Amino acid sequence: MSPDPSAPAPSTLSTDLARGRTHMANERTHLAYLRTTVSLIGFGITINRFSMYLVQNDQAPQGTRLVLRDAGNAGIGMVLLGLALLVWSITRYWHVSRDIERGVMVPRHRATTLFSLGLLLLGGLTALWLFLDH
Secondary structure (H helix, E strand, O other): OOOOOOOOHHHHHHEEEHHHHHHHHHHHHHHHHHHHHHHHHHHHHHHHHHHHHHHOOOOOOOOOOOOOHHHHHHHHHHHHHHHHHHHHHHHHHHHHHHHHHOOOOOHHHHHHHHHHHHHHHHHHHHHHHHOOOO
């Protein structure tokens, strides 16, 4: 029996399938970032609007400072953070997709580490700003 000349070579087929799986994994990662982005934006809007509702209806807790107005600002910060994550996710998706097509994988540890440290710093500063007396 002679091999069918129109059939792709097994190594080419397995390489194409592996590349396809890698692209799908990249897409799943991007979709996970999108879900996180939608959650951040939605939760930020909810915090902002609910705190504004309580302030406008004089249902805000009384104290030396108006914590809910600060919480509303934190909500705006969450929306901005979600938008920044979306931009980073799109950029990362395209870079990884290009790397897959080139057949090279370039880990981007620096970008991931910097974005994570930025989130940690912003989250910590927001918590201090909201919960410590000025």
